[in-house]
Amino acid sequence: MAGNSSTASTPVRVAVAGASGRMGRMLIEALRATDDCVLAGALDVAASPGIGSDATAFLGHASGVAITSDIKAGLQNADVLIDFTRPEGTLAHLAVCAELGVKMVIGTTGFSDEQKAEIAALAQRTAVVMAPNMSVGVNVTLKLLEMAAKAMATGYDIEIIEAHHRHKVDAPSGTALKMGEVIAEAMGRDLKECAVYAREGITGERDPSSIGFAAIRGGDIVGDHTVLFAGIGERIEITHKSSSRTTYAQGSLRAVRYLAAHKTGLHDMFDVLNLK
Structure with a gap:
């Protein structure tokens, strides 16, 4: 060859x-x-x-x-x-x-x-x-997240939503965790201290310093990741989707x-x- x-x-x-x-x-x-x-x-x-x-x-x-x-x-x-x-x-x-x-x-x-x-x-x-994800597109997305996190360190709630195929054994995905790490570092936070991985029942109001994660598993989804920066009156979503x-x-x-x-x-x- x-x-x-x-x-x-x-x-x-x-x-x-x-x-x-x-x-x-x-x-x-x-x-x-x-x-x-x-x-x-x-x-x-x-x-x-x-x-x-x-x-x-x-x-x-x-x-x-x-x-x-x-x-x-x-x-x-x-x-x-x-x-x-x-x-x-x-x-x-x-x-x-x-x-x-x-x-x-x-x-x-x-x-x-x-x-x-x-x-x-x-x-x-x-x-x-x-690297937790070798995709060129995902790594460019991480750079965009770093830029966004620095500009939106206050006044915006950050949520990371990921979806993968039914056979994936770990959650959240390594890519979602890397996204959280990049955002936390850009904001001067420690992901271990501010990550929220599960919500159920009466959780109380959202801690503004937290970074939330949600994982979806089903079918043959190769890998979708969306980071939501939700402010008052506007929100930004940065999304990467893998089809192969x-x-x-x-x-x-x-x-x-x-x-x-x-x-x-x-x-x-x-x-x-x-x-x-």
């Missing part, structure tokens, strides 16, 4: 974790469509029915890359690993990446503070881009290209997109 590339440089060799899953397959398909990156490894859990099969078989194409549960074997030919799996698996993969000098793009969400500290420590040994996971895959490839110039350190999509 990349052998016919007209670029002078060697393609970046990329491994994909969770290769049999929906996001894994989207990443593999995106890699197949590029000239500057090539699929070099495919990982999945030992229980996956895809183990041993060709990673691009679902596209009707033979890549010669077999899906394996052996982390070191899956990474032996890779420059970068892209991982959208579960926190425990991602940490296990990162430990091996740090040992082998393989860089990593992490799109996994749901990390605890302790796990985030572990990632930061391992990023001193290899370069990592980590393709945006996450394309953002991930931009992160892979960004890592080419970095040997160590923990980076995010604001770094990748030069939004800081």
